[in-house]
Amino acid sequence: MIDLSAAYAIQASIFAEGVQPIAGWKIGLTGDAPRKSKGADAPAAGRLAGADILSSPALAPISTGDHYVEAELVVRFGTALPARDAPFTSAQVAAAIDAVHVGIELVTSRFAPDDLPLGLLIADNCMADRLVIGDKVSDGWEDRFADMAMTLDGPGKDRREGTTAAVMGDPLQAIAWLANWLAKNGLALEAGQWVSSGTCTGVKPVAAGDRVSADFAGLGGATVEFTSES
Numbered sequence: 001m002i003d004l005s006a007a008y009a010i011q012a013s014i015f016a017e018g019v020q021p022i023a024g025w026k027i028g029l030t031g032d033a034p035r036k037s038k039g040a041d042a043p044a045a046g047r048l049a050g051a052d053i054l055s056s057p058a059l060a061p062i063s064t065g066d067h068y069v070e071a072e073l074v075v076r077f078g079t080a081l082p083a084r085d086a087p088f089t090s091a092q093v094a095a096a097i098d099a100v101h102v103g104i105e106l107v108t109s110r111f112a113p114d115d116l117p118l119g120l121l122i123a124d125n126c127m128a129d130r131l132v133i134g135d136k137v138s139d140g141w142e143d144r145f146a147d148m149a150m151t152l153d154g155p156g157k158d159r160r161e162g163t164t165a166a167v168m169g170d171p172l173q174a175i176a177w178l179a180n181w182l183a184k185n186g187l188a189l190e191a192g193q194w195v196s197s198g199t200c201t202g203v204k205p206v207a208a209g210d211r212v213s214a215d216f217a218g219l220g221g222a223t224v225e226f227t228s229e230s
Contacts, residue, residue, distance in 0.1 A: 001117065001119055002119035002120060002123060003119060004118070004119060004122060006119070006123075007118075007119040007120070007121075007122035007123040008045075008122055008185075010123040011046065011047060011122060011123060011124075011125050011126075012047075014047070014125070015047050015049070020049045020050075020051075021049070021050065022047050022048070022049070022190075022193065023048055023049055023050040023052070023053055023192075023193060023194065024047075024048035024052070024053055024131060024193050024194030024195060024196065025045055025046065025047060025048065025178055025182075025189070025193065025194070025195050025196070026045070026046040026047075026048060026105060026126055026128045026131070026195075026196040027043050027044070027045060027046075027174045027175070027177070027178050027195065027196065027197055027198045028043060028044045028045070028046060028121075028126040028127070028198070029042075029043045029044045029126075030043050030166075030167045030168050030171075030174045030197070030198030030199065031166055031167070031168075031198075031199070038117070038118040038121065039118060040118050042177065042181075043168070043174055043177055043178075043198070044118070044121065044122050044126050045126065045178055045181060045182075046122075046125045046126030046127070046128035047125060047128065048128055048130075048131055048194070048196075052128070052129065052130045052131060053130070053131050053133060053194060054130055054131065054132045054133065054224070055132070055133055056102075056104070056132050056133060056134040056135070056221075056222040056223050056224065057223040057224070057225070058132045058223070058224040058225070059224075059225055059226075059227055060106060060130060060132070060224050060225070060226050060227070061208075061226075061227050061228065061229040062106075062108075062206070062207075062208055062226050062227070062228070062229055063229045064208075065108060065109075065112070066108060066109065066114055066205065067106065067107070067108045067129070067205065067206050067207070067226070068106070068107045068108065068127075068203040068204060068205050068206065069104055069105065069106055069107070069152070069203065069204060069206050069212050069224070070104070070105050070107070070152070070199035070200075070201055070202065070203045070204075071102075071103070071104055071150050071151070071152040071160070071162065071199065071200050071201040071214035071216075071222075072103045072104070072105055072150075072167075072171075072196050072197055072198060072199055072200060072214075073100060073101070073102070073103065073145060073150075073164060073167075073171050073197050073200070073216065074100070074101045074102070074103030074131065074133055074134075074194055074195065074196050074197065075097045075099065075100050075101070075141065075175060075194070075195050075197065076097070076098055076099040076101070076192065076193070076194050076195075077096050077097060077098065077189050077190065077191055077192065077193050077194075077195070078096065078097065078098025078099070078191055078192075079095070079096040079098070079191055080096070080188055080189060080190050080191045081093065081096055081179045081182075081183065081188060081189040082183070082188045083182070083183045083185075083186045083187055083188055084183050085183075087180045087183070088176060088179045088180055088183065089176075090172050090173065090176045093172065093175055093176040093179050094140070094141040094172055095140075095141075096179075096189070097140055097141045097175075098139060098140060099136055099138070099139060099140075100136070100137050100138040100139075100140070100141060100142075100145065101133050101134055101135060101136050101137065101220070101222075102134035102135050102137060102214050102215070102216040102219075102220045102221050102222045103131060103132060103133055103134055103196055103214070103222055104131075104132040104134065104152075104212065104213075104214050104222045104223075104224050105128075105129075105130075105131050105132075105196050105199070106129040106130040106131070106132070106224070107126075107127040107128065107129055107203065108127060108129045109124055109127050110124050111124060114127070131194065131196050132222050132223075132224045133194070133222070134214065134220060134221055134222020134223070135216075135219070135220025135221055135222065136220065137216060137219040137220045141172060145164055145170075145171065145172070146164060146165060146169070146170035146171070146172065147163055147164055147165040147170070148163065148164050148216065148217045149161065149162075149163055149216075149217045150162045150163060150164060150200035150201055150214065150215070150216050150217070151201070151214065151215045152201040152204065152212060152213075152214050153212065153213050153214075153215070154210060154211050154212035154213060155204075155206060155207075155210035155211065155212060156210075158204065160201040160202060160204060161201070162199075162200040162201035162202065163200060164200050166198075166199070166200050166201075167197055167198035167199070167200060168198065171197035171198060174197050174198045175195055175197050178195060201214075206226055207226065208226050208227055208228040208229075209226065209227075209228075210225070210226045211223070211224070211225040211226070212224055
């Protein structure tokens with residue numbers, strides 16, 4: 001069993017200085033049931049490169065392996081939150097956010113099977129693949145975003161209904177966890193970086209030819225269509 005420190009070190013090695021800069025972060029295990037299933041006492045973080053971030057409507061080539069999507073709120077930081085000893089408050093984290101968007105996260109594993117123990121999940125970059133940035137719904141964080149409806153439509157007529165409250169009771173709590181986890185580990189949330197805050201709808205499988213869309217309480221949406229990588 002790989003421990004969490006080693007798992008995050010493996011993850012970080014892919015984004016080492018001079019390899020590829022971090023354009024964003026994903027937060028996983030933001031629901032009680034997923035954390036319990038992995039034996040985790042906290043969420044988990046993954047990294048995203050610039051090439052991993054797409055604009056809606058997006059075309060996303062995928063291979064024949066297992067691929068999944070989930071609908072999320074995505075935020076962009078306008079002010080950096082640097083490494084420090086004292087924890088950031090939720091209010092400080094909210095004040096640093098300069099945009100809130102609807103998003104669709106694409107996840108896949110580098111392992112087979114993909115039901116991984118916690119250490120391997122983190123080493124696998126929390127299955128982060130790509131992030132589709134949809135409509136902007138606000139120039140900053142708003143308290144009402146704590147519990148609002150999110151839907152994920154497709155493939156076909158399949159619909160998943162969810163809520164932002166599925167993310168630790170309030171996505172801002174997950175984002176604050178990330179800011180403080182990074183600060184504790186000598187890292188910063190940099191201005192311009194994106195954060196995908198956690199699934200509001202659960203995950204669903206997709207394949208080449210599928211099209212899915214997310215809607216956030218009628219305020220905005222995001223769309224992605226999958227094509228064959230070959």
